[in-house]
Amino acid sequence: MHQVSALITGFEPFAGGSDNASWEAVRALPEELTLAGGAVRLRRELLPVTFAGAAARVRELIASGRPDVVVHVGLDASAKAIKLETTAYNEATASIPDNSGAQPDHAEVVPAGPRRRHSTWAAHALAGRLSATGLPVTTSDDAGRYVCNTTLYTALDAVEEDPTRPTGFVHVPLATTIGTPIVTRTLAALLVELADQVRRHHAHIQGMSRLSVPRPSRPLRVGLTGGIGSGKSTVAGMLAARGALVVDADALARAVVEPGTPALEEIKQAFGQGVIAADGGLDRAALAAVVFDDDEARARLEAMTLPRVAAAAAEQMEAAGPGRVAVYDVPLLAEGGMADLFDTVIVVRAPRELRLARLEARGLARADAEARMSQQASDGEREALADLVIDNDGAVEQLEEQVAGVWQALERG
Numbered sequence: 001m002h003q004v005s006a007l008i009t010g011f012e013p014f015a016g017g018s019d020n021a022s023w024e025a026v027r028a029l030p031e032e033l034t035l036a037g038g039a040v041r042l043r044r045e046l047l048p049v050t051f052a053g054a055a056a057r058v059r060e061l062i063a064s065g066r067p068d069v070v071v072h073v074g075l076d077a078s079a080k081a082i083k084l085e086t087t088a089y090n091e092a093t094a095s096i097p098d099n100s101g102a103q104p105d106h107a108e109v110v111p112a113g114p115r116r117r118h119s120t121w122a123a124h125a126l127a128g129r130l131s132a133t134g135l136p137v138t139t140s141d142d143a144g145r146y147v148c149n150t151t152l153y154t155a156l157d158a159v160e161e162d163p164t165r166p167t168g169f170v171h172v173p174l175a176t177t178i179g180t181p182i183v184t185r186t187l188a189a190l191l192v193e194l195a196d197q198v199r200r201h202h203a204h205i206q207g208m209s210r211l212s213v214p215r216p217s218r219p220l221r222v223g224l225t226g227g228i229g230s231g232k233s234t235v236a237g238m239l240a241a242r243g244a245l246v247v248d249a250d251a252l253a254r255a256v257v258e259p260g261t262p263a264l265e266e267i268k269q270a271f272g273q274g275v276i277a278a279d280g281g282l283d284r285a286a287l288a289a290v291v292f293d294d295d296e297a298r299a300r301l302e303a304m305t306l307p308r309v310a311a312a313a314a315e316q317m318e319a320a321g322p323g324r325v326a327v328y329d330v331p332l333l334a335e336g337g338m339a340d341l342f343d344t345v346i347v348v349r350a351p352r353e354l355r356l357a358r359l360e361a362r363g364l365a366r367a368d369a370e371a372r373m374s375q376q377a378s379d380g381e382r383e384a385l386a387d388l389v390i391d392n393d394g395a396v397e398q399l400e401e402q403v404a405g406v407w408q409a410l411e412r413g
């Protein structure tokens, strides 16, 4: 089993404070966290609150230790919850001088680097999982422009060649808002999730099933995917009949755009009144006509819906409780880089012509189905991620037989 190492940092006091809640929480972590059937070794480091010093130290720590997991922690005195950051900007701007007196104004963190970099952890799914256990966790898309943002940007720059290493930044509130023991407990739970993700990644690339990685007491998390019309929802129904809790990404994607939701408001702003039906709800056909023909438009829509879907799905799956099987029926598992979030990944496949025929029978025109297929991962890309493959090229009875076998494997797992 791969021995997992994690780097976790906090900051020294700044702006006249006598301590810093980030370091207080990090230093209370043990040297080693127990995983089911293993452990993750922690390197806990204190960073200076200086733009130049923090960036240099982060590069040195990542280069010398080559940690599997990188988590930086910083203070946001106005925060009400613990925030998993999704994004870093290539900009350093300081409203107060850092601890060395430097006060950059619209400086680049990395000369000629991309305007922003995305954290390589699945912030929304992680926040959903941790929230489900009662921890006060949310996500944020803006880490400011101070030393925290520089630290995250630099770390993401440093791990660029290996984006499978989960790397991110946690903003914590003042200790008077959320006590240090709760922050430390949240960081420990986060590190366990990330370390298990790394263990599953290593199992998979070594040709073993992700199911071989021991798990703590919680639901078995199954990712179920397939191209449009492959039959994954039919498989999900068969698993539900055997006792699985099924969470349907397409259903959640509808729920998050119901009238009155912030996502529907954002869609209206971005795509105009033309995608709103007479009753004020989303005109799905009108929006489909726009986004399945235009990569940029689809990416904009996905940015409004998928983070909300991911957080809700993760939270709902945990509600299955220990000992149960929770299945996430999700078309875009491969596209979203979600595979290692699950204890096992099931891919349903069927020949393209058969899929098109089944979709046509369901009322989706061939050309529309093809447009969606062309924007989804290829069969090969999906299958490369699978622990289990189900072939849906025959009768429903043959599908049932395979699902019975898969269910046995899940119950053994």
Ligand SMILES: CC(C)(COP(=O)(O)OP(=O)(O)OC[C@H]1O[C@@H](n2cnc3c(N)ncnc32)[C@H](O)[C@@H]1O)[C@@H](O)C(=O)NCCC(=O)NCCS
Pocket (backbone or CB within 6 Å): 227, 228, 229, 249, 250, 253, 283, 284, 285, 287, 288, 291, 298, 301, 302, 305, 306, 309, 330, 331, 332, 372, 375, 376
């Ligand atoms: C564009 C929308 C309104 C069209 O709605 P419609 O009712 O016609 O389709 P529905 O949502 O039921 O999806 C049916 C199938 O289309 C495919 N599909 C949907 N969205 C996408 C996408 N962004 N990329 C590729 N395929 C997609 C999937 O195979 C899905 O199972 C809708 O698909 C949408 O809001 N998509 C964005 C959210 C999303 O990506 N959902 C997919 C997974 S959560």
Ligand SMILES: Nc1ncnc2c1ncn2[C@@H]1O[C@H](COP(=O)(O)OP(=O)(O)OP(=O)(O)O)[C@@H](O)[C@H]1O
Pocket (backbone or CB within 6 Å): 226, 227, 228, 229, 230, 231, 232, 233, 234, 235, 250, 331, 358, 359, 362, 392, 393, 394, 395, 396, 399
């Ligand atoms: N083995 C089968 N024989 C005949 N019809 C099938 C079979 N499997 C699935 N179907 C039918 O094919 C259609 C697509 O199946 P299903 O909805 O399960 O696919 P899906 O992968 O979930 O599709 P989507 O991506 O649109 O959600 C459905 O109408 C379903 O009833």
